[in-house]
Structure formats: C-alpha cells, structure tokens
Amino acid sequence: xxxxxxxxxxxxxxxxxxxxxxxxxxxxxxxxxxxxxxxxxxxxxxxxxxxxxxxxxxxxxxxxxxxxxxxxxxxxxxxxxxxxxxxxxxxxxxxxxxxxxxxxxxxxxxxxxxxxxxxxxxxxxxxxxxxxxxxxxxxxxxxxxxxxxxxxxxxxxxxxxxxxxxxxxxxxxxxxxxxxxxxxxxxxxxxxxxxxxxxxxxxxxxxxxxxxxxxxxxxxxxxxxxxxxxxxxxxxxxxxxxxxxxxxxxxxxxxxxxxxxxxxxxxxxxxxxxxxxxxxxxxxxxxxxxxxxxxxxxxxxxxxxxxxxxxxxxxxxxxxxxxxxxxxxxxxxxxxxxxxxxxxxxxxxxxxxxxxxxxxxxxxxxxxxxxxxxxxxxxxxxxxxxxxxxxxxxxxxxxx
Amino acid sequence: xxxxxxxxxxxxxxxxxxxxxxxxxxxxxxxxxxxxxxxxxxxxxxxxxxxxxxxxxxxxxxxxxxxxxxxxxxxxxxxxxxxxxxxxxxxxxxxxxxxxxxxxxxxxxxxxxxxxxxxxxxxxxxxxxxxxxxxxxxxxxx
Ligand SMILES: [Zn+2]
Numbered sequence: 001x002x003x004x005x006x007x008x009x010x011x012x013x014x015x016x017x018x019x020x021x022x023x024x025x026x027x028x029x030x031x032x033x034x035x036x037x038x039x040x041x042x043x044x045x046x047x048x049x050x051x052x053x054x055x056x057x058x059x060x061x062x063x064x065x066x067x068x069x070x071x072x073x074x075x076x077x078x079x080x081x082x083x084x085x086x087x088x089x090x091x092x093x094x095x096x097x098x099x100x101x102x103x104x105x106x107x108x109x110x111x112x113x114x115x116x117x118x119x120x121x122x123x124x125x126x127x128x129x130x131x132x133x134x135x136x137x138x139x140x141x142x143x144x145x146x147x148x149x150x151x152x153x154x155x156x157x158x159x160x161x162x163x164x165x166x167x168x169x170x171x172x173x174x175x176x177x178x179x180x181x182x183x184x185x186x187x188x189x190x191x192x193x194x195x196x197x198x199x200x201x202x203x204x205x206x207x208x209x210x211x212x213x214x215x216x217x218x219x220x221x222x223x224x225x226x227x228x229x230x231x232x233x234x235x236x237x238x239x240x241x242x243x244x245x246x247x248x249x250x251x252x253x254x255x256x257x258x259x260x261x262x263x264x265x266x267x268x269x270x271x272x273x274x275x276x277x278x279x280x281x282x283x284x285x286x287x288x289x290x291x292x293x294x295x296x297x298x299x300x301x302x303x304x305x306x307x308x309x310x311x312x313x314x315x316x317x318x319x320x321x322x323x324x325x326x327x328x329x330x331x332x333x334x335x336x337x338x339x340x341x342x343x344x345x346x347x348x349x350x351x352x353x354x355x356x357x358x359x360x361x362x363x364x365x366x367x368x369x370x371x372x373x374x375x376x377x378x379x380x381x382x383x384x385x386x387x388x389x390x391x392x393x394x395x396x397x398x399x400x
Numbered sequence: 401x402x403x404x405x406x407x408x409x410x411x412x413x414x415x416x417x418x419x420x421x422x423x424x425x426x427x428x429x430x431x432x433x434x435x436x437x438x439x440x441x442x443x444x445x446x447x448x449x450x451x452x453x454x455x456x457x458x459x460x461x462x463x464x465x466x467x468x469x470x471x472x473x474x475x476x477x478x479x480x481x482x483x484x485x486x487x488x489x490x491x492x493x494x495x496x497x498x499x500x501x502x503x504x505x506x507x508x509x510x511x512x513x514x515x516x517x518x519x520x521x522x523x524x525x526x527x528x529x530x531x532x533x534x535x536x537x538x539x540x541x542x
Contacts, residue, residue, distance in 0.1 A: 139409075149531070151473060151476060153478050161489070162469070165469035211474055262502070267469075
C-alpha cells in the first residue's frame with residue numbers, strides 16, 4: 001500500500017483548551033479534564049451536546065509502583081464523556097506509544113469515516129505523589145529478569161545508553177545539549193500556562209547539573225506535572241462554519257515494529273532505522289515534502305530525542321544535529337533557523353507528552369499564537385515520543 | 401538500618417536454562433531448534449525463522465564482545481543498589497553473534513577507562529540465593 005492518505009486535509013482542528021500546567025493541581029485530574037473539555041468545546045463554538053466522539057490515550061507514564069485510577073490519575077474517553085453527561089456515538093482510547101499522534105489518528109479516522117461528527121481529543125497527565133519512578137521490587141519475573149538483576153531499569157538508563165552511543169559516535173558535546181534545553185526553556189518561559197513560565201534556564205545551570213545516569217542529568221528529562229489539553233476535531237467542511245480558522249490534518253504516521261531486544265533497550269541504530277521508515281511514511285501519507293515544513297515541532301521528553309527527530313526528519317544529516325544546534329540552527333528568534341522547539345516542548349512546558357508540539361502547530365497555523373505568532377507558519381509537524389516508537393502528524397493552514 | 405537485597409531473577413520455563421548456566425558462570429543463550437539461530441532474550445517465537453514452536457535450548461556461547469554504549473549509574477530507582485552506585489552498565493555487541501546486544505555491569509568499576517569499541521569478556525556477579533548475573537570485564541590491552 002502506497003500513496004497519500006485518502007482523508008488528507010478532510011478533517012480539521014476547530015478549537016482547543018489547555019489547563020495550567022502545575023506540579024500538583026488543587027483539583028482532581030478528572031475535574032480538571034472536565035473543565036478543559038468544556039472550554040475546548042466552547043472555544044470551537046459548540047455546546048457539549050454537539051460532541052458525539054471522545055478519544056484519548058490514557059497511558060500513565062511511570063515506571064514506579066503507582067496504580068492507575070480512572071478520573072484520578074488517568075482520564076479515559078468514556079469517563080470524560082459520562083461525567084459530561086454525554087452518551088457518545090464513538091469513544092476510543094489509543095493503546096500504543098506516540099499517544100498524541102495515535103489519538104489524533106483515531107479522531108481523524110472517526111470523523112473521516114462518519115463514525116462521529118465532532119470528536120474531542122483530550123490528554124490528561126498526572127504527577128503522582130512520591131518518587132515518580134521509585135519501585136520497591138525484590139524479585140524480577142517475566143521480561144524484567146533479563147535486565148533488572150543487572151540494575152538496568154527505568155527510562156533514564158534507557159535513554160542514557162542510546163544518547164551515549166550518539167555522543168561517543170558523533171562527538172556531541174554537553175554544550176550542544178545545554179543549548180537544546182535552554183532553547184526549550186526560553187520558549188516555554190514565554191507561554192503563560194507553562195510550568196516553566198517566566199523561568200528560562202541558563203546554559204550554565206545545565207552544565208553545572210550533576211549526572212544521574214551519564215550522560216543524562218535532571219534537565220534532560222521533562223518534569224512530571226498535572227495538566228490537561230483538549231482539541232476539537234470535525235470535518236473540514238463543518239470546521240469552516242465555526243469561529244476559528246481551521247487547521248487541517250494532512251497526514252500522520254506512527255512507528256514501525258522494532259527488532260527484538262532486551263526490555264527498554266534501544267540501540268541507536270535500531271532507533272534511527274525505524275525512524276527513517278516512520279518519516280518516509282509521514283511524507284508519503286501527508287503529501288508534504290520535508291522542505292515544505294516551516295514549523296516542525298520535535299519531541300523532547302528526553303532531550304536526545306531532539307537530535308533523533310531532527311535527523312529522522314532530514315533537517316540535517318545523520319550525526320549533525322548537535323552541530324546545527326551549536327550553530328544557532330534551532331533558535332526560534334533567529335531568521336533562517338528551524339524553530340523545532342518554538343512551542344517550548346516538554347522540557348519547556350512540563351510532561352504534557354506530545355501536547356506542546358501539537359498545540360504550537362495549532363496555535364501558529366490558526367493564527368492564534370498572540371505575541372508569539374510567527375510570520376510564516378503554513379505547514380506544521382508535531383512529533384511525539386521517540387521517532388521509532390511514537391509518531392507524528394502533519395498539519396496545514398490551507399488544504400492542498 | 402539493613403539495606404535491601406538486589407532484586408533476584410525469577411526463572412521460568414523460558415529462562416531456567418539461562419539462569420542455571422549463569423550459576424555455573426557460563427553464558428548460555430537460546431538456540432532455536434528449528435533454524436539453530438541464537439537469539440536473546442528468548443521470545444514467544446523465533447525472531448529468525450518465525451517458528452511458533454522454536455523449542456529453544458540454552459547453549460553456551462562465546463560471550464566476548466565490544467562496547468557499543470555505556471552509562472554510569474549514579475542513582476538507581478531499584479532497591480539494593482544504593483550501596484553499589486556509582487556503577488557502570490555496558491551495552492555489548494557479541495563478536496560471535498553481532499545481532500545480539502547484552503546489557504550488564506562492567507565489573508572493572510566506574511573509574512575504568514571505557515571507550516566505544518573496547519573489548520570485553522564475560523564475568524559474573526554472585527548476588528546471593530544461588531544467583532549469578534552475567535556481567536562483563538574489560539579485556540587487558542595486548
Ligand atoms: Zn528459528
């Protein structure tokens with residue numbers, strides 16, 4: 001099967017809402033999700049009763065021993081619909097990784113197929129009390145037995161191995177990664193709802209931070225937060241009758257199956273091999289060429305993903321992303337640079353998964369970014385997770 | 401204050417041969433009885449011939465390899481490692497089976513001179529309760 005997505009540009013985002021992003025909300029996650037959902041529906045010029053589809057991904061991303069409780073630590077599509085008093089024609093949860101592109105694809109498919117007319121996509125993230133990844137296991141059964149007895153556990157060690165392979169192979173410096181993280185924090189500092197609003201990170205502070213799992217320090221990881229975002233999807237035709245300029249979904253792609261490896265082991269070559277397949281499909285399905293994207297938003301939940309996505313998207317040759325960064329190539333304030341973190345990303349907003357990337361595409365392409373509005377934003381690309389594991393969505397300000 | 405022990409593996413039908421060999425300080429990996437290819441960890445099906453009845457047999461392998469990556473664990477989220485940090489985990493490509501990558505402790509310690517492509521040989525950590533965990537040691541430069 002080859003060729004462009006048959007529903008390319010036939011479905012659009014018509015409105016959104018984003019809650020404040022905090023360490024611990026004074027509201028239970030479900031209540032925050034309801035308020036955010038109502039705001040997004042109102043923003044799109046609709047009422048709750050119009051919405052007949054609800055989609056989310058309710059993954060609770062922690063390696064720790066925290067339980068997931070609907071309405072408290074996660075919010076499923078049916079929980080939200082039920083509490084809003086809606087019996088939806090379509091409700092679904094995306095189960096894979098790359099939760100935002102995955103959920104967007106379910107919503108787009110539902111609208112394009114006629115399963116639902118107005119679909120609300122929400123993402124609710126919760127920061128549990130206590131150490132986020134702490135796990136008191138004494139025995140390692142099942143797949144854990146292959147790595148846990150060795151002490152290999154948790155996402156920091158996972159990304160540390162892949163990143164160090166990159167660092168050693170290509171000679172990437174800590175100064176380059178300091179520039180990545182400060183770029184995310186600079187942009188996040190300009191966003192009112194961000195956890196890091198008005199709190200940029202000087203590169204020197206990054207460079208002074210002690211290592212946790214070399215070469216990863218605390219600033220290479222996004223901070224766990226409470227926060228909810230919601231987006232309203234409908235057909236391009238219906239969206240044109242709603243108050244805001246529609247932002248069209250040109251296409252999407254999610255990661256391909258990976259080689260069989262140890263649990264949480266992502267050798268760099270495995271990542272990049274599958275990543276090139278993810279992006280190849282993205283260009284084919286969306287009908288967009290890499291050079292046409294003026295607003296690529298790369299995922300940065302762990303800072304090394306920025307390099308992996310930049311290279312997978314062809315913004316620079318393999319092994320060159322760190323040099324492009326040092327040369328000012330991703331500085332959102334510099335003419336001619338590629339502003340891959342203009343929305344602040346996860347490092348500049350908090351652990352909202354792929355929401356900041358999607359939201360930046362929506363706000364800029366809809367002309368709703370306010371003081372941060374960029375002069376040229378016609379094709380946006382929102383990434384989430386690792387390029388081999390997650391996915392990406394291409395957005396357009398005009399159908400083509 | 402007593403420190404917690406390190407997590408021990410729980411051998412099962414698919415892994416008992418691996419841990420039994422490790423207890424004797426032998427690295428044994430799963431060999432498919434259909435296509436004879438080695439894979440690790442043993443999957444539900446053979447990743448080489450895709451047999452759904454691979455009948456894996458744990459076979460001693462040449463555990464020498466090269467370091468493809470590493471990390472120094474200065475903090476661990478697991479119990480039993482507080483007294484062990486900092487320690488080094490290496491990502492090793494087996495020379496005799498280049499499609500297999502293993503992760504284990506580098507027993508030479510966090511100050512050892514590590515570089516990409518450095519040669520290692522298998523070693524074992526005895527962690528108590530009769531369990532030995534495969535690890536690696538730097539080959540002495542010749
Ligand atoms: Zn086989």
